[in-house]
Structures are given as structure tokens and as C-alpha cells.
Amino acid sequence: MNAKRFWMPIAALTLGALVMSGCGAQKYEARPINEAVDICAVCNMQVKDDAFATQLTMADGKNYKFDDIGCMEQWEREHEKEKLGMDFVRDYNDKTWIERDKATYVHDASIRTPMAYGVISFKDKTSAEEFVAKEGAGKIMSASELENHDWKQNKDMMMQHGEGGAEGMKGMGGHQQEQSDHK
Amino acid sequence: MSNADFVRYNMSCIRKDKEGVRLSNTRILPVLPLLVLLCLWLPATVMADHEVPPPVPLQPIIDRMAEGEALRLADQTYQGPVTIQKAVSIEGTGGAKLLNDTSKSAVTVEADGARLQGFQITHNGNGDAAAVEIRADRVNVSQLAIRTNGYGILLRDANHAVLNDNDISWFEADSGHPENKGNGIDLYSSNHNLILDNRIAYMKDAIYLEKGRNETVKGNRVSHSRYGIHLMYIDDSQVTDNTGDYNFTGAMVMVVSNATVSDNSFRRQSGNVNSQGILLYDVRKSRIERNALEGNRVGVYMENAAENRISDNDFIRNFIGIQMIRSKANMIRHNVFAANVIEASEQESGSNRLTGNYWDSFQGLDVTNDGISEMPYSIRPFYQNVIARNSAYQLFFQSPGMNFLSDMFAGGDQAAKDVAPLMNMESRTEAGNGRRTEDSSAAAAAGWALLVAATSIMILGGIRK
Numbered sequence A: 001m002n003a004k005r006f007w008m009p010i011a012a013l014t015l016g017a018l019v020m021s022g023c024g025a026q027k028y029e030a031r032p033i034n035e036a037v038d039i040c041a042v043c044n045m046q047v048k049d050d051a052f053a054t055q056l057t058m059a060d061g062k063n064y065k066f067d068d069i070g071c072m073e074q075w076e077r078e079h080e081k082e083k084l085g086m087d088f089v090r091d092y093n094d095k096t097w098i099e100r101d102k103a104t105y106v107h108d109a110s111i112r113t114p115m116a117y118g119v120i121s122f123k124d125k126t127s128a129e130e131f132v133a134k135e136g137a138g139k140i141m142s143a144s145e146l147e148n149h150d151w152k153q154n155k156d157m158m159m160q161h162g163e164g165g166a167e168g169m170k171g172m173g174g175h176q177q178e179q180s181d182h183k
Numbered sequence B: 001m002s003n004a005d006f007v008r009y010n011m012s013c014i015r016k017d018k019e020g021v022r023l024s025n026t027r028i029l030p031v032l033p034l035l036v037l038l039c040l041w042l043p044a045t046v047m048a049d050h051e052v053p054p055p056v057p058l059q060p061i062i063d064r065m066a067e068g069e070a071l072r073l074a075d076q077t078y079q080g081p082v083t084i085q086k087a088v089s090i091e092g093t094g095g096a097k098l099l100n101d102t103s104k105s106a107v108t109v110e111a112d113g114a115r116l117q118g119f120q121i122t123h124n125g126n127g128d129a130a131a132v133e134i135r136a137d138r139v140n141v142s143q144l145a146i147r148t149n150g151y152g153i154l155l156r157d158a159n160h161a162v163l164n165d166n167d168i169s170w171f172e173a174d175s176g177h178p179e180n181k182g183n184g185i186d187l188y189s190s191n192h193n194l195i196l197d198n199r200i201a202y203m204k205d206a207i208y209l210e211k212g213r214n215e216t217v218k219g220n221r222v223s224h225s226r227y228g229i230h231l232m233y234i235d236d237s238q239v240t241d242n243t244g245d246y247n248f249t250g251a252m253v254m255v256v257s258n259a260t261v262s263d264n265s266f267r268r269q270s271g272n273v274n275s276q277g278i279l280l281y282d283v284r285k286s287r288i289e290r291n292a293l294e295g296n297r298v299g300v301y302m303e304n305a306a307e308n309r310i311s312d313n314d315f316i317r318n319f320i321g322i323q324m325i326r327s328k329a330n331m332i333r334h335n336v337f338a339a340n341v342i343e344a345s346e347q348e349s350g351s352n353r354l355t356g357n358y359w360d361s362f363q364g365l366d367v368t369n370d371g372i373s374e375m376p377y378s379i380r381p382f383y384q385n386v387i388a389r390n391s392a393y394q395l396f397f398q399s400p401g402m403n404f405l406s407d408m409f410a411g412g413d414q415a416a417k418d419v420a421p422l423m424n425m426e427s428r429t430e431a432g433n434g435r436r437t438e439d440s441s442a443a444a445a446a447g448w449a450l451l452v453a454a455t456s457i458m459i460l461g462g463i464r465k
Helices: A002-024 A069-078 A125-135 A154-161 A165-182 B003-023 B026-049 B059-063 B382-389 B391-396 B400-409 B438-464
Strands: A054-058 A063-066 A084-090 A097-099 A104-107 A119-122 A139-142 B070-072 B077-079 B082-084 B089-091 B097-100 B107-109 B115-117 B120-123 B130-134 B140-142 B145-148 B151-156 B162-164 B167-170 B185-188 B194-196 B199-201 B205-213 B216-218 B221-223 B227-235 B238-240 B243-245 B249-257 B260-262 B265-267 B276-284 B287-289 B292-294 B298-303 B309-311 B314-316 B320-325 B331-333 B336-338 B342-347 B353-355
Touching (some): A054 A069, A063 A069, A069 A084, A069 A119, A104 A125, A119 A125, B059 B082, B199 B205, B265 B276, B342 B382, B382 B391
Parallel strands (some): B070 B089, B077 B097, B082 B107, B089 B115, B097 B120, B115 B140, B120 B145, B145 B167, B151 B185, B162 B194, B167 B199, B185 B205, B199 B221, B227 B249, B243 B265, B260 B287, B265 B292, B276 B298, B287 B309, B298 B320, B309 B331, B320 B342
Antiparallel strands (some): A084 A097, A104 A119, A104 A139
């Protein structure tokens, strides 16, 4: 009887330790989008449950959702000192979640995304190539090439229509400058 | 004979039967069911004779028109879709109806200077098509009544259009899941357009403008949609005299500079956990003036907004009056903050100038008797900062500990403060576009009724003793 009492706490402790060590190797999973409450952590727009939605989970377990890959990239740049768990993007065709670093990206100014960054993601290079072949436009990028992408919101599209082009361009420059001042 | 006439006829049959029963004896009684049956059956047979004529295809009629000609639509149903490639005018007196069951837009306008006026459009195709799709300049669309299962009016590379006095709504009055619907008016890559006095309800975004300049959005009524007026990358534009009710957000102003948002009323934007009257994201050098923001979750939410002037607005009965995040160098003056749970909050912001606002919860001190308090009024950002990190701490809202900590952190040099708060709600012109909410008068009436009731109970109770 006594021996049993003695061993019980030790067994409990061992079990507890096992459970704890299991938690240590944390696995991050993408969470479903809830359109009724999810808004983009950067631009505050509703996150629609579509192929443009992205999300990341910080090491502390806090999850942030974004309506555009560009918004998530901006958030990561602004929080680069904090520890990131995992970030996810979606396949343009079937909306499955993919780890950001394993996806292939396509950029073109003519692709309309919620915040007009014009970047979409694919689960493999083949489907990205298929998209570009079908649309006849688009630059294919790997995740590492995306690091060097110039995240320009496609505000200057209207300048192609001739109106106040030079002035608009100057305005953009000033705007970008101001944004970097914020950080 | 119209349907209403049938009903009337039918009713008179029944009435006559009843009179018959009352006047004569019971001999008529067995015949009565037969008579009633006859009455019920009659309309169906007559209906078959007067079958609704099939819709008249409209495209061949338009094809026969000459440039500059005007077509008068009769009060009947026409079949779409149609494409207009000549500068013609298509007009109705309200009774004509264009029906479209295809996935193309009901009317596609490709000719500069074309005109649509005074008829109904029922667009049953879903997807990205619309009741009216404009791909030309100087197009005029007015007094249309649009019911759509897709978009309302699309503008693509269309400049100098006038959209005036149209009624646009989703085919059913259901405000659920707006994200799965189309926009009421959807403008993309178009400049110098006038959007005036339209009524739009139950859509995704009532008015969505992306990439354009010098747009005017004036006098529209937007309701029961996701965002009432949604501006993205629109510079040098005016949003004035609009009314928004029951939307997720009244006006969503994003990545915009040099805009004027004035004299609008945004009320009761509180149905969604993230709703607000006006949201300003990355907005610069714009004027937000004389708006009435009442009963919203947040009156004005601003993030990354700089060098804007926010003046003469009424912030009334919102959960948060004005919320500023990472915003700087904005001027906030001559606003009224009344009956908000949290009047103002500021996070990671600085150099915003607050002056001459009226704060109803503030007890000022006016030594010089000029109507302006000599004591400044500080915003206490502590609570907002705490719940921003962990929303569960909202449990401690107004708890003694939270108030104590807020007081401790208030008054620092960093905290935003109104340097010259007003002592009274000064007699300035009312914000918004004039339409006061009925709620306040109803509440006052109810208050009076209660007072009278209470007094009479007290008096009567007293007499009995």
C-alpha cells in the first residue's frame, strides 16, 4: 500500500514530463478563416476565405490573419525582432494552406488582389507556370526570390492612363518615404 | 383586368354569397360551396386568356437606332443582355423592365455619351457581371431600379460618367454574408466620375472605388452592406452628404491622399465585431469634417494616418469615439464627444494636436470665462494598450484596479491631450447631413412618460394612505 502511494506521484510526474516534451516540438497548423470576425492585422479589411488570404502564428501561439500576401510581408518586416512560428499562404487554385517558404509566387501588375500587391501563391512551380501560360503575363518567383520583391501597391496603374503621371509618381515616392519613417 | 381586379372581383363574389345567405332562406345553402368554388376557379381561367406576353428582345431594337437617337421604352418586359455601341439614349417612365438571365452584364455600354434613364433592370446572372457595365466616357445613368444577383453598376476605364438617382439592391433583402455578393457601384481605373443621390442596400460594398482621381460621391444612401463607401487608392476626391446605416463600416478610406469626407452621417454601424463609422488607413492630407458619427462601435478608426484635419464632427453614443493607431501630425479640433463609452484612444501615435473639442465627461476649469478650460484634458490610453495585447483583459473594463492604473499612467508627456477643451457644447452648426436620428426624441418621450407615470403612482399611492 505504502509503496503504491510512493510511486503514484512519480508516475504522474513522468507522464507529465512526457506530455511536456511532446509540446516542446511544436507543430504549427493553419487555422480556418472566419469571415464574420477575421480582419487583416495590417489593413483592417475583412479577410475573405479565398486564395488571397494568408496567416501566421507567432512562437507564443498568437495567430494573425491577412487579406493579401503583401500585408503579411509588411507585418513580418515590422515585427522582425519577434519570434515567428510559421507563416502560411494559399494555393491559388484549391485554397490549400502551404508554408510560405514552400510556395511558388507569381507577380503581375494586372493581377487584382485585395490590397493590390498583385502577388499570388501556388503549391508547386508547375501550377504557377500553367497560370502564367494561361494569362500570358506574370513573373514566377520562389519564396527566396520573394524576399527581394519590391512590395509596391499597384497604385500607379492609373498613371498608365496618362493623367498626371509624373506628379503621381512623385507622390508615390513621397508616400513610400513617409511609410518607412513610421518604423 | 389586373391581378388586383381579380381579387376584388373574387371578394365581391364572396360578399354577394354571404348576403344571399342572409337574405334568403336555407334553400340557397347547398349551392353556396359551388358558387365559392366557381369564384376561386374563375381567375385561373381568365389568366390563361391574358397570358403575360413574352419579353421583347431589346438588342435588335437598339441595333436599328441611329447615332444620337432616343428610344422610349414601353411599360413592358424586355429581354437582355444588350450592348450599346452607339451614342444613343434609352429612356423609360419607370414601368419598363429589362430582364437578363445570362452571365453577361444586362447592359454593356461601349459608346461615349450614351444615356440610360428611368427603367428597371433585373439581373439574374451571378458572378462578376453587372446590371450595367460602363466601358466608355461621359455616360449618364439615372433613375434606374436595379435588382441584381451580381454587381449593380461597373465602371471600367470610364471617365466623366454621371450616376444619378438610381436604386440598387441585392435581389433579396438579406444582409447576411455580404462578402459573397457583388458591389453596388464598382469603379476601377476611372477618373472624374459623379456618383450622386443613389440608394444602395444589401450589397457587398455599396460604393467601391479603386484607382481613380477626382471622384465625387455625394448625397447617396447606403445601408445593410459590408462597407458603405470603400475608397482604395483614390486621390483628390470628395465624399460628402452621404448617409450610411447598418453597414459593417460606413466609409472605408484606404491609401488615399487629399480627400474630403464631409457632412456625412454614419449611424448604427455596430452589427459586426469590427465595425466603425469611418476607417482611415494610410490616409494623408485629407479633411474629415462635419460628419455625424452616432451609435457605432468605433466612430473614427485611424491607422497610419497623417496630416489630416478632423474637425467639427459629432461623436455620439459610440463605444469608442476616435481611435488612433500609429497616426501622427493630425489636427483634431472643434469636435463634440458625447455619451461615448471611451471617448478617444491613442496607441503608438504622437504629435497629433487636439484642441477646442467638447468632451462631455470632462470637468474643466474656466478662470478667464472665455468658454475654454484652462485645464487640459488627457486621453488615457492605458486600458486600450492592455487589451490590444490580450483582449481577455476587457473583463477588467472600468474595474477599480484598471481605473487606478489608468490614472497612474495618465498625465505623462507622451499622452495625447486636448490643450484647450471647450466648457460647453458650443452653438455651432450641426454635423452630418441634417437627418437627426429618431431615437433621441423617442427616448425623451419615453423618459417623460415614465416621469408622469411615476409621479401619478406616487400621488395616487399617497392619497390612498
